[in-house]
Amino acid sequence: MKRILVGIKRVVDYNVRIRVKPDGSGVITDGVKMSINPFDEIALEEALRIKEKGGAEEVVVATVGPADCQQQLRTALAMGADRALHVQADGVVEPLVAARALLKLVEKEQPMMVILGKQAIDDDNSQTGQMLAALWNRPQATFASKVELSEGKARVTREVDAGLETLEVDLPAVVTTDLRLNEPRYVKLPDIMKAKKKPLETLTLSAIGVEQKQRLKLVKFEPPPQRQKGIRVKDAAELVEALRKKGLV
Amino acid sequence: MTTKVLIVAEHDGSKLNPATAKCVTCARGLSGAEITVAVFAADASAVAAQAAQLTGVTRVLTVENPANAHLLSATLAPQIVALAGPFTHVFGPSTTFGKDLMPRVAALLDTAQISDIMAVESATRFRRPIYAGNAILTVEVEGGAKVIGTVRTASFEASPAGGSAPIEKESVNAELPTYTRFVSVSAAKSDRPDLQTANRVVSGGRALGSADAFKILYSLADKIGAAVGASRAAVDAGYAPNELQVGQTGKIIAPELYIAIGISGAIQHLTGIKDARTIVAINKDGEAPIFEVADYGLVGDLFQIVPELEKLI
Numbered sequence: 001m002k003r004i005l006v007g008i009k010r011v012v013d014y015n016v017r018i019r020v021k022p023d024g025s026g027v028i029t030d031g032v033k034m035s036i037n038p039f040d041e042i043a044l045e046e047a048l049r050i051k052e053k054g055g056a057e058e059v060v061v062a063t064v065g066p067a068d069c070q071q072q073l074r075t076a077l078a079m080g081a082d083r084a085l086h087v088q089a090d091g092v093v094e095p096l097v098a099a100r101a102l103l104k105l106v107e108k109e110q111p112m113m114v115i116l117g118k119q120a121i122d123d124d125n126s127q128t129g130q131m132l133a134a135l136w137n138r139p140q141a142t143f144a145s146k147v148e149l150s151e152g153k154a155r156v157t158r159e160v161d162a163g164l165e166t167l168e169v170d171l172p173a174v175v176t177t178d179l180r181l182n183e184p185r186y187v188k189l190p191d192i193m194k195a196k197k198k199p200l201e202t203l204t205l206s207a208i209g210v211e212q213k214q215r216l217k218l219v220k221f222e223p224p225p226q227r228q229k230g231i232r233v234k235d236a237a238e239l240v241e242a243l244r245k246k247g248l249v
Numbered sequence: 250m251t252t253k254v255l256i257v258a259e260h261d262g263s264k265l266n267p268a269t270a271k272c273v274t275c276a277r278g279l280s281g282a283e284i285t286v287a288v289f290a291a292d293a294s295a296v297a298a299q300a301a302q303l304t305g306v307t308r309v310l311t312v313e314n315p316a317n318a319h320l321l322s323a324t325l326a327p328q329i330v331a332l333a334g335p336f337t338h339v340f341g342p343s344t345t346f347g348k349d350l351m352p353r354v355a356a357l358l359d360t361a362q363i364s365d366i367m368a369v370e371s372a373t374r375f376r377r378p379i380y381a382g383n384a385i386l387t388v389e390v391e392g393g394a395k396v397i398g399t400v401r402t403a404s405f406e407a408s409p410a411g412g413s414a415p416i417e418k419e420s421v422n423a424e425l426p427t428y429t430r431f432v433s434v435s436a437a438k439s440d441r442p443d444l445q446t447a448n449r450v451v452s453g454g455r456a457l458g459s460a461d462a463f464k465i466l467y468s469l470a471d472k473i474g475a476a477v478g479a480s481r482a483a484v485d486a487g488y489a490p491n492e493l494q495v496g497q498t499g500k501i502i503a504p505e506l507y508i509a510i511g512i513s514g515a516i517q518h519l520t521g522i523k524d525a526r527t528i529v530a531i532n533k534d535g536e537a538p539i540f541e542v543a544d545y546g547l548v549g550d551l552f553q554i555v556p557e558l559e560k561l562i
Contacts, residue, residue, distance in 0.1 A: 130353045131355065132356075134352070134353040139426070139428045139429040142322075159492075162492060163491070164436075166433045179485070216388045219386075224378070224383060227541075232545075235557075239545055240562055
């Protein structure tokens with residue numbers, strides 16, 4: 001079966017203002033709204049659109065994380081994923097561990113494509129997709145803004161520093177999504193009800209044979225240095241004068 | 250143990266990208282580091298010569314192969330792994346090139362990666378921004394593992410020219426996959442300074458209202474020799490091309506002067522300009538968050554103020 005695997009991550013919602021814990025051991029997440037990482041929502045949307053156009057027959061969504069992640073998997077099912085895989089893991093899951101776990105799922109599910117967000121908005125690492133592609137020894141097309149499928153291949157347009165780059169990759173391949181690939185759909189109430197009946201399989205890291213190794217020690221978290229508040233100028237002339245004084249124009 | 254750093258050069262086949270010189274400065278922060286720059290190319294001579302001049306570089310290795318005519322991560326990663334053996338650190342820039350490539354290298358080496366290194370605390374301890382720069386995390390690599398990292402270019406000055414490191418040809422024994430093929434790259438040709446490295450940046454937001462309106466920014470930018478940037482909202486709306494986007498998911502920049510015009514200042518945008526020396530904000534909404542970080546704020550109609558500025562400067 002032509003299948004797309006989508007990796008998602010549960011993160012602190014986009015709109016939450018992050019605060020560092022006073023003891024520097026992390027950021028405050030208690031009682032904070034959690035959501036699917038926005039880039040991963042775009043990944044799921046792309047998979048669903050490919051399926052709707054007949055390019056795939058099944059969309060499977062997967063995550064690695066604590067029990068609470070099932071909320072986000074249910075949301076993904078409500079968006080339209082056919083089934084969900086939850087690899088349970090508490091504590092820190094580094095990108096390499098997530099990639100190894102996804103590789104195990106890839107071996108089991110044999111997808112034609114894996115789509116993930118280009119980065120998670122919590123740790124901003126931007127690693128998991130590339131690591132999965134490396135371990136799987138398959139092509140990667142990161143920061144995608146357009147994906148076109150043809151027989152056994154994909155043509156992917158990527159947002160790079162210079163502009164737009166187009167790659168052709170053989171399938172199966174890993175794609176990571178940039179912001180402008182698509183606009184994810186809203187979930188409707190009946191879909192939430194339907195999603196409750198869709199299959200959600202729970203696994204553990206040890207059951208799939210992945211060690212939850214932590215290679216980086218998180219020494220401390222700090223708030224960023226604040227910029228000093230500046231001054232208001234009344235018009236363009238005053239602004240130009242101020243910039244001249246500083247030798248900036 | 251001697252600290253030996255391998256830096257993967259970013260280039261377009263003829264010119265070394267300035268991000269590489271910033272990686273060198275980051276590596277120079279590791280005490281006693283021997284710094285090697287690796288240039289992968291079809292013909293590496295021009296780029297290698299530029300890399301050899303960077304102060305702090307101990308030597309330049311060139312790996313020439315027709316397969317390296319375009320820098321594809323799937324092709325480069327096994328070659329870097331083949332070179333990485335003797336090195337304690339492997340760095341690349343935190344540009345779209347390095348972000349795409351380095352995790353692939355790290356995974357093949359079974360190593361973690363430190364993304365967006367903004368400060369070096371020791372050979373194994375680094376600081377990096379997380380949550381769009383709303384927290385700074387100090388991480389430590391334990392157990393003598395190789396340190397693989399991407400360097401946040403806005404946090405480091407470019408290492409100046411002045412050196413003359415030896416250039417050595419290297420051949421690597423690695424199986425190179427052919428499952429990824431370069432098709433094309435479309436970049437708007439521009440005589441303006443490059444956004445990533447410009448000293449001055451004029452940046453526009455959604456309030457511009459159209460691609461046509463962006464012309465007043467280009468005009469001001471040309472007057473002061475600035476690059477042009479844009480907020481995500483402006484790029485999403487189609488007012489400016491994607492490569493101009495500044496912010497968490499666009500470019501992180503550190504110009505001397507940043508003029509934000511009609512940009513409200515979402516957290517995700519501010520993270521891209523935090524290191525700018527001087528920030529100017531022009532916005533009709535006096536409550537816009539951009540004014541919280543601006544050194545100079547001017548509340549008013551941008552369509553009136555911007556042409557006025559251009560006239561006065």
